[in-house]
Amino acid sequence: MQSIRVTVQLENDKYTLRQVFKIVSKENLGSYSCSFGDEAKADFLLAGPQIGEVRDKPIVSYVGDSVVVKCKMDEKKPKPASWNWYKANGTDKEQIFYAAEPQKYEIKNHEWVTKLVVHKLTEGDSGFYYCEGVYAVSTTMGHVELKVITFLEPLKPFIAIIVEVIVLVAAILIYEKSQSKKNSAGGNETNADQTNTPTPGDNNGPEESSSTRQRKV
């Protein structure tokens, strides 16, 4: 820990300490603090910008499909000079790749956003991907998890729900058929009554009721 001792004069009832530091490289970043004897202390943390928006939940994609993994820096902070992408391999071994395999990977950088496009996914492509924003004095890293699954995964709930629908529809229609069979079996006489009662009504009062009925209907 480096230490600088400065003598300060009293100005307007205040002791003011102003120090200028040149931040040239990563070593210049870190924790700074100033103290006035035992009476006052202030701590400062100098760090490079941190990655803003990264998806915390895994991105899910399918075998044979392609996927876009995105890292975004907060637009209020300065643009990174360049971006790097790493794939986690094993515990903490990381591999750097550029356009070494152009068919497989595509890196698109645009100001605050970097996108990694992975084509022809296989299950081995699952895992953590690290995006690194590079500044003159610091780098910052974010990580996104990719999960590659086959189409069989969503197919299972899909088929389960289809079966449920078919069962329910069949049950409702069968219930209705059995209800109507009961009605027709026990209600044949009542049906005959229903068809008979309007007709005598029609015959008896065509003159008086038909004109009024025409009005109502």
Next chain:
Amino acid sequence: MPPAAETKLGYTPPDGGWGWAVVLGAFISIGFSYAFPKSLTVYFKEIQAYFSVSYSEIAWVSSVMLATMYAAGPVSSILVNRYGSRPVVMVGGLMVSSGMVLASFGTSIIHLYLCVGVIGGLGLAFNLQPSLAIVGTYFHVKRPLANGLAMTGSPVVLFTLAPLNQFLFDCFGWRGSFLILGAIVLNCCVAGALMRPVKKSVKPQPKTETPPAASEEDGARSSDFQIEENQTESRCQGCAHRFIDFSLFKHRGFLIYLIGNVVMFFGLFAPVVFLAPYARHQGIDEYSSAFLLSIFALVDMFVRPLTGLLGNTKWIRPRIQYFFSFAVFFNGVCHLLCPLAQGYVGLVLYTVVFGMAFGMLCALLFEVLMDLIGAQHFSSAVGLVTIIECGPVLLGPPISGALVDAFGDYKYMFYACGVILSACGIFFFVMHFYNYKKLDEERKQSLAAERRTSEEAVKLKMSPDDKAAYEAEG
């Protein structure tokens, strides 16, 4: 409640029994129709990145779906008039399902517009109109309550689909989610299976065999029908076999409803769309802003059945149009007062009141149309209404968005919506006051006319007997 209204249908609606199962089916269908396009927005961010398109291009998927759903209204009405509600709803469910399954294999954004937007929208149209129509055939006495319950499907399904969609997306990505949603939406077929055609047992059979004769008789008796033409009459038996009843445009009540609704829809949905962005603009964090929408849906889903219950009471039912006018006006006032809301608590209060107002309006939206038109013509009426409403529904939010962008402030958008809705509320109130007066006059005239014709008929009946007696004597 005028007792004569029941005989106008030609049969007595069950008002219960299997009707409640039909309400459940309508609940599911209406729920999916309204909530499904809104709930898909969860996937837009990833699909946008996947296809490398702008946000407005991906938002078009929802808009195309909504537009097709409204524009296909008349097609739906024609099919319901010919085949009844059940087959149309089941076909609709199959269509949305296949649209979503096809979309899950999509390779371009156009593919999504066609599968989700057009095919899905068409399927939803085949769910919405028939569900509304069939509730009217099963209920008369308890119809406002049944309608209120059926319309509650929209907030309930939205409330369930939103977190479900998020969960599916986290597990399966957008493709797998579309596939599973295709299966979930197939439950509309279950809803359709519940929509058993109502037994019109009181109506004698010959009516359905004489459509050409009925239309001729209609022409001959048109003068007799002048008096009742504007009332809720099932005045021709062959109506069920015609395609769309364009004579609705001469119906006074229908015109009031149509004009009022077209203007109203410009300002109705925009505040819902901009609620969360407005909250974020006020400095509230993303999760609390999204929570406002959940509060809105929760209030909405309790207010709708309550409104249905209220609308059924003997004080409100005869003058239910005034209740609807009040609901529209209430919405307007709510938006005019919104800019006064300060901080998160103020916004929560606004959301609760807005949820109440919106729920009241939606619960009554189709009930008042049924009240004006009657269940027989409702199918055609709702088809015509939705295709004409298509314009304001689609244009409303973008115009409001333009207002927000132009002034850089949300309050002018709220004022505009508030003014539109309040004006519509007053319009409805005044026009229905006039309409109720006219209807009462016409009812009195027709009762007097009936009394006259029955007296004449008695005289006519007397004369042949007199003649026979005369000839017998002579």
